[in-house]
Amino acid sequence: MKTIWQDRYGGEDTLTLRDTPAPEPGKDEVLVRVRAASIDLGTRHLMTGLPLAVRLGTGLRAPRKHVPGRALAGVVEAVGEGVTGFAPGDEVYGTAAGALAELAVVPVARLARKPASLDFAQAAAVPVSAPTALQGLRDIGRIKAGQSVLVIGASGGVGTYAVQLARALGAGRVDAVCSGAKADLVRSLGADDVIDYTRTEPGADGRRWDLVLDIAGNRPVATLRRLLTPRGTLVFVGGESGGRWTGGMHRQLGATALSPFVHHRLAMYVARENGRDLETLGELADAGQLRSVVDGPYPFEETARAIARLDAGQARGKIVVTVSGD
Ligand SMILES: NC(=O)c1ccc[n+]([C@@H]2O[C@H](COP(=O)([O-])OP(=O)(O)OC[C@H]3O[C@@H](n4cnc5c(N)ncnc54)[C@H](OP(=O)(O)O)[C@@H]3O)[C@@H](O)[C@H]2O)c1
Incomplete structure (x- = not known):
């Protein structure tokens, strides 16, 4: 099968297209013929080995896993021992280590049926980014009906x-x-109002929000707290360019430690990949309440170019590559 392959940490030039043996599903795993896969900044962190703290989990000198990519949509090819909810031919989406390959092994706990309203490219965009947004708002932000919400890094x-x-x-x-x-x-x-951060800062006009989702920009904690209503909640999702070693995690960790002592709630989290949230998101998509904004899809052979778009900040929504056709 064809895979995107990487032997060393680095930029897009470290990626090659390679023929490798097909993997086999183990217990509670499903083998999926990947129709489309999406790229996210997490994939790029694993590819470059930056921030360096990433390497503690992925290999100090070189990546232990050679096929990048996490989010995919495709068709079940085979099921491993103990799998009951899926059968060959089912259209699915989920997360796997090594999604940028014609065949990928997906733990059944990270898999769900593909919503009928999304095609494979649109479905492949969902499994990393949409659960992150859902968990940030629902579980960490504890969003309530009627609240005002500010999403920083909304495109x-x-x-x-x-x-x-x-x-x-x-x-x-x-x-x-x-x-x-x-x-x-x-x-x-x-969105009701869109604030262009290249022209003005959010809150410059005195507005405040009940819940702020901080996805990008690395603004200081004090600046972000000024955006909150008196009992507001600030949820740290991400933010790039925060330093070579930890990627700026000290900002989030410092804020979380401060949270018990201030009237605002300040929280960070690492999203959990799971099939249940994918089912919830699929229902919202089929009800017309959620769609994917796909940048692409790009041909599989052009994966490196597609990832470079992410690095250059050119992506509109999620970058998706088409891995295999019918
Ligand atoms: N906590 C978790 O479990 C978790 C899970 C997934 C991702 N993340 C993190 O979340 C972050 C975002 O990921 P993503 O995939 O959404 O990235 P992305 O697709 O590159 O989106 C980043 C967004 O940030 C905007 N942006 C850039 N500079 C900004 C600034 N100064 N102020 C406000 N917005 C700015 C960009 O807008 P323009 O392009 O319009 O400039 C773009 O909309 C990353 O740091 C990622 O590692 C965390």
Whole structure:
């Protein structure tokens, strides 16, 4: 089978297209013929081995796993021992280590049936970014009906889902921060007001929000707290360029330690990949409350070029590559 392959940490030039033996599903695993896979910043972190803290889990000198990619959609090819809910031919989506391959092994706990309303490219965009947005709003942010929500970093992978999910979860008002060039896109997803961070800062006009989802920009904690209503909640999702060693995690960790001593709630989290949330998201998609914004899809052979778009900040929504056809 064809895979995207990587022997050493680095940029897109470390990726090659290679023929490798097909993997076999083990207990509670499903072998999926991948129709489409999406790229996210997590995939890029694992590819570059940056921030360096990543390497503690993935290999100090070189990546232990050679096939990058996590989020996929495709068709079940075979099921391993103990799998009862899926059968060959089922259309599915989920997360796997090594999604950028014609065949991938997916733990059954990270798999769900593909929603009928999404094609394979649209479904492949969902499994990493949309659960991250869902968990940030629902589980960590504890969003309540009628609340005002600000999504910082709204035009990217997580943000495009966060804007729609804040609406679907009952927010009274959803405002968004991204560059002006992508404002129309974010408005079309349901944002009330879009703030172009290249021209002005959110809150410059004195507005405050009950829940702020901080996905990008690495603003200082004090700046972000000034955006909150007196009992508001700030949820740290991500933020790039925070340093070569930890990627800026000290900002989130410091804020979480501060949280018990201030009237705001400050929280960070690492999203959990699971099939249950994919089922919830699939229901929202089929009900017309959630769609994927796909950048691409790009041909499998052009995966490196597609990843470079992410690095250059050119992506509109989720970058998707088509891995195999019918
Ligand atoms: N906590 C978790 O478990 C978890 C899970 C997944 C991802 N993440 C993290 O979440 C972050 C975002 O991931 P993603 O896939 O959504 O990235 P992405 O697709 O690259 O999107 C980033 C977004 O940030 C916006 N942006 C850039 N600079 C900004 C600034 N100064 N102020 C406001 N917005 C700005 C970009 O807008 P323009 O393009 O319009 O400039 C874009 O919409 C990453 O750091 C990732 O590692 C965390």
